[in-house]
Amino acid sequence: MSTSMNVDDLDVDSLDIDDDGPRQTEYKQTGKRKSRPSDEDEATRRPHTVRHRPGLEEASAPDSSSSSHRVDADEEEKSGDQDEESTPPVFWRASANAVEATVDLSEPSTFQEAVNGPDQVHWRKAIHAELKSMRLRGVFRAAKLPNGQRAIGTKWVFKIKRKADGSIEKYKARLVAKGFKQKYGIDYTETFSPVVKYVTLRMVIAIAKYFGWPLDQLDVVTAFLYGIMKEQVFCIVPEGVELDGNFDCLELVKAIYGLKQASRVWNETFDEFVCSIGFQVSAFDPCLYVKIVDGHCVLVLVYVDDVLITGSSPELISRTKTDLKTRFEMTDSGKCAFVLGGRPRRQCDDVPAALCG
Numbered sequence: 145m146s147t148s149m150n151v152d153d154l155d156v157d158s159l160d161i162d163d164d165g166p167r168q169t170e171y172k173q174t175g176k177r178k179s180r181p182s183d184e185d186e187a188t189r190r191p192h193t194v195r196h197r198p199g200l201e202e203a204s205a206p207d208s209s210s211s212s213h214r215v216d217a218d219e220e221e222k223s224g225d226q227d228e229e230s231t232p233p234v235f236w237r238a239s240a241n242a243v244e245a246t247v248d249l250s251e252p253s254t255f256q257e258a259v260n261g262p263d264q265v266h267w268r269k270a271i272h273a274e275l276k277s278m279r280l281r282g283v284f285r286a287a288k289l290p291n292g293q294r295a296i297g298t299k300w301v302f303k304i305k306r307k308a309d310g311s312i313e314k315y316k317a318r319l320v321a322k323g324f325k326q327k328y329g330i331d332y333t334e335t336f337s338p339v340v341k342y343v344t345l346r347m348v349i350a351i352a353k354y355f356g357w358p359l360d361q362l363d364v365v366t367a368f369l370y371g372i373m374k375e376q377v378f379c380i381v382p383e384g385v386e387l388d389g390n391f392d393c394l395e396l397v398k399a400i401y402g403l404k405q406a407s408r409v410w411n412e413t414f415d416e417f418v419c420s421i422g423f424q425v426s427a428f429d430p431c432l433y434v435k436i437v438d439g440h441c442v443l444v445l446v447y448v449d450d451v452l453i454t455g456s457s458p459e460l461i462s463r464t465k466t467d468l469k470t471r472f473e474m475t476d477s478g479k480c481a482f483v484l485g486g487r488p489r490r491q492c493d494d495v496p497a498a499l500c501g
Contacts, residue, residue, distance in 0.1 A: 255300045255383040263315070267302060270317035271384055278319070281369050283398040286391040287378065295378040295393045296331065297322040299402075319382055320402035331377050337407040340431035340447045348432070348445050352454040358461060358479070359454045364414075365473040367449035371399035371409030407448065414446060414472075421467050435460070 252258040258267035278284060289295055298321055305314040326332050352359040364370075377396045381387055385394075399406040418433050419425065423444060426432035433444040442455035442464055451468070455461050468474060 251304055252302050258300065258302050258317070259384075266315040267317060270302070270315045271300070274317045274319055275384065277366055278369065278400075281366075281398060283369055283396065283400060284394040285397050286387050286389075287393055287395040288391055289378055289393045293376075293378055294327075294330075295380045296325045297380050298382040298400075300383060318401060321379060321396075321400050321406075323402045323404045323406075326377075326404050330375075332375055332403070332405045335404045335408055337411045338430040340445060341429050344429040344432055345445065345447075345452075348443055348452065348454060351443070355456065357454045357456060358458060359452065360461065360465065360479060361477040362451040362453065362465065362468065363475040363477065364449040364451065365475060367414075367472070368399050368401050368403075368406045368410045370472060371406060371411075371413050373397060373399055373405075373409060375405070377403070410448075417471050418444060418446075418468075421464070435464070 250263060252261055252267065255271075258264065258271070261267070298319055301318045301320055303316045303318070304312055305316055307313045349359065351357070373396050378393045379396060381392070381394060387394075396403075399409045415425070415430075421435075422437075423433035423435045423442075426434055431446050433446075435442045435444075437457075437460060440455065440457035440460055442453070442457070442460045444464065445452040451474070453461055453464055455464075465476065469476075
């Protein structure tokens with residue numbers, strides 16, 4: 145909206161100007177404020193700077209038509225009056241080196257790449273260890289595919305586990321099922337598996353720190369291979385496995401990674417065993433188990449294959465760990481230092497504990 149007025153009607157004497165320039169720009173004409181300054185005020189005002197933002201093509205190859213609208217950077221620096229805070233920086237283009245992705249090219253994506261690649265010795269050992277573990281636990285059983293049944297596929301997954309300094313710690317091979325090909329009502333029914341609540345985890349850590357109880361951590365090795373299958377599921381013979389006789393497929397006796405019900409059957413297996421050695425499931429969280437013996441308390445917390453144990457009696461804790469190790473192959477990490485992306489620590493003498501990310 146613009147206001148028209150006659151410049152000759154302005155009272156120039158009403159304009160208050162000192163050595164530093166105008167302090168106020170109030171123009172009087174019969175006692176009324178005007179929105180447009182006089183010519184004298186225009187001369188003292190800071191000039192407007194026109195900033196032109198070209199596209200990518202203009203930035204790489206400027207043309208003559210756009211150059212007339214730009215202000216040279218040197219002239220802007222000499223003026224010294226440009227308000228830098230009011231003008232945000234302009235980024236003309238993104239650098240190709242701004243994002244760098246790190247890919248471990250030494251990890252094969254197929255079975256043939258693993259057994260024929262430069263690290264084939266290490267990968268063959270990892271494959272042999274995985275198949276040996278499955279054989280010892282009775283995961284597979286050679287079978288002939290019944291009429292009307294279908295077999296799901298399998299896939300080898302290879303991973304190099306590295307230390308904090310980047311050096312190689314372990315070559316790991318895992319045989320997984322192509323669970324996305326399973327059919328509901330045929331290959332699986334229930335898939336739900338409870339997961340420990342974060343508030344429960346913090347509560348157990350706080351209790352242990354407050355009473356000075358030891359807090360130990362264990363990890364179940366290939367936990368899903370302990371889950372006993374309820375459905376009859378067949379899978380295609382994996383690469384690296386040979387069958388004798390007239391068998392043309394494998395029947396899954398235990399669950400393997402990749403199956404939709406694998407997490408559920410593992411949780412049921414662990415729950416059944418822990419309850420058999422005297423623990424009771426907490427009404428607050430199905431992943432928390434409590435055992436009280438002669439006034440002493442032992443707590444067992446499980447998150448998939450990570451197990452935390454604490455209690456008022458070191459003897460009961462040791463006995464519980466022994467019972468678990470007789471049933472499952474476990475890695476005893478001793479004192480818990482890092483769990484679920486955080487480390488338990490004491491904040492101060494008055495605050496029992498915290499789980500810090």
